[in-house]
Amino acid sequence: MGSLQNQKPDNGFAGTIKPLDPEEFRRQGHLVIDFLADYYKSVERYPVRSQVEPGYLKKRMPDSAPYDAEPIEDILRDVQKDIVPGITHWQSPNYFAYFPASGSIAGFLGEVLGTGFNIVGFNWMSSPAATELETIVMDWLGKMLNLPSEFLFSGGGGGVLQGTTCEAILCTLVAARDQMLKKIGRENINKLVVYGSDQTHSALQKAAQIAGINPSNFRAVATTRADAFGLTADALRATIESDVESGLVPLFLCPTIGTTSSTAVDPLGPLCDVAEEYGIWVHVDAAYAGSICICPEYRHFLDGIEKAHSFSFNAHKWFLTTLDCCCLWVKDPGALIKALSTYPEYLRNKASETKQVVDYKDWQITLSRRFRSLKLWLVIRSYGVANLRKFLRSHVKMAKNFEGLIGMDKRFEVVVPRNFATVCFRISPIEIGGNHQIVTKEDAANNFNAKLLESINESGKIYMTHAVIGGVYVMRFAVGASLTENKHVIWAWKVVQEHANALLTSS
Template sequence: MKLIIGVNNNIQSIPSSSSLSIRFTIDCWLLRRIIQTSHRTQFREVRAEKCSVLTLIYSFFDSSDNELKPMDAEQLREHAHKMVDFIADYYKNIEDFPVLSQVEPGYLQNLLPESAPLNPESLQSVLDDVQKKIFPGVTHWQSPNYFAYYPSNSSIAGFLGEMLSAAFNVIGFSWVTSPAATELEMIVLDWLAKLLKLPDDFLSSGNGGGVIQGTASEAVLVVLLAARDRALRRFGKDYLKKLVVYASDQTHSALQKACQIGGIHPENCRWLKADISTNYALSPDVLSEELSRDTARGLIPFFLCATVGTTSSTAVDPLPELGTIAKRHEMWFHVDAAYAGSACVCPEYRQYIDGVEEADSFNMNLHKWFLTNFDCSALWIKDRHALIRSLSTNPEFLKNKASEAELVVDYKDWQIPLGRRFRHLIPCLNDELRL
């Protein structure tokens, strides 16, 4: 084992056979923490220089009996088989567990030590702790007896895909960081678009394309930002306070949060009342009346969100009529099909997204009815350049020849974070495996 020390960004490696003395300053509270938790640290001298800072001389001695080593291939097989057995037993008996956790808030604090363990523990010991201490605090979403939110949204093929994704551990923010990650995502999203019979404008062969976001909330946020910036390029950056968003009061709260992040004034967010007379869908007449009032006041309608399967009432907004209105007012038209979109791959349910042809963007959650592990939300957009103009950054450390030649897709410019997981292996295996 080696001691790795960072001093002023210079990394020094000290062999395990070495004895080492270093002089450095440390806050009193941190020193107390080290003394309390480390029985292998031998302090030769502690000398106070200031009331809040101590200087200490620290000696490091290696102990080979607890040397940390990575698993080799055979140990991986052994431990992975044990973990798979644990998971298989869990799924075999999942319906026997109480669906809703019965613990009180803060229960886990009394079951775990105050500090992280100093030495490694066996996998069996960890699994025993999971069984005794973690299981009581788990709400079993995959239980056949769980009916809240969006239950049973996983599959064996899905978490096999997770295993493979975790093994590669690709951070595929640009094409060059792992070409297969980018190109497979493009292909899988094109497959899904064709299954849904989305317009060709949403395919990667044109100006649009698909991208996997973590959640529908992220999808709604990025398209709202793209729509905002498109409007500001048209009207001028000083018109932000005049931009207005429209949706029904059944729309997911993610849109409200996106408006807050995007700087849309709260008074310019129109949550239009939907009632039983329309099965809680957004009424085109109510929308048109609100648009007339706003334009008469000099406000600028710029974003309309329709929902296919609202969270509270499963309402489906009338996409053809809303799309026509959005086009007339030159608004960005987004369709949030996070809940019900997956069902629309079935011909008998495709009717629920009729009218998507007029949409600028469309999202659905693969981690709901598509039996794909969370988090995996598909977003398609007709004009990917609108998204890229809003979200692209290109510092020196991200530059590469393929990107600069505009030969490839870099998904870092389609999302909020830089890093991204190899998520599309999960729906890909879901589609390929027949278990």
């Protein structure tokens, strides 16, 4: 068709793709929204824990990238055929593993809007709305948690959205480290000591590793069942005193509100008092349980926070905000900024020079940052404080119901008191019997419960994970997936009983 004369001059641009054509964006965007709506509709039917074998996907994919373009319809077909079977469905109503990754329409749409704008918000200038919305939402959320005003921008502190708790701990640890080294001299870096308990998340140890803390100066202070696996002030003090006697320098303490293994709570008040005596920076990690502290009846778990230096929780766990979104507040942003700021020529700008603006690049590890505040803003506005509280309480209620069901079956026991919406339970040793020569009753129980959990998870019907606390192997039942209703909890209990029956019969 058409002679050469009628063709537009090429100029080297003919045939170039239009990767952001608005109407094609609209068409493909609607396709993917429908794909995901259908996914949520059917997610209950998939095995919760993926049942694929290592290497499954390599067999289904070419070794090299395609040379030519492929239509979105083909790609979505492959997502359904090849990717979905390899997904462990964190959004399934039958997902009770680890801690929840509670998705929501509002959290999803906030991420989608941010992805659409695709700004790189390292400083105020690079998109003022991203920085300003973040400062506003972090003050909103700080007030919802009834944080002391020193943690809010309005009170001289401030909040920042990190990706994960690992980053929040690393940033505050580096701030604390540099503050201390300024006092005692950099040559003493190998004397710095970091404190947690044997229940503290591995994020603390990893942050210490990255920050160059001497690995032999990482203290996982022992906890006991008698103290419900909370870190006691006495145990902390004894450890610190011994370190000080050895000439070491106490630096950083990370108490937890809702530990990963059993949702234990470290007593903030007494721990902060000890820390204060020794000039230790206290970072409070409420990754899981922070969310429910917006309910007044749970706020007491944060009592003592007024004496801490920094506080974080993960909105992507149990606050309807998609991964990743860790909310970190500090009383002294200056300490963070001193440790993390750089100001190369190519980032200089009028707004930063006036010091009237927040440049979040200096509050975190990375320079580039996504527009994360949008999703938190959408979650809070779409649901409102009242509904968020109601929703979190509904999970606690479901966990209570599950606990009640356990209580009606004498073969099972709840191993530690439930604080939030996670239940740690097992088949008790009495049931299994200790008629072995070598192994103790407890060992036998641990083995049996591990077998039971694997048989449940292999079925794909529900997914739970485990922990070992005080030497006891427990199954963890964490309620919090957004699609979970009470009927799923009741059904989950039936699944547990059926698998227990089968295993007890066969053994």
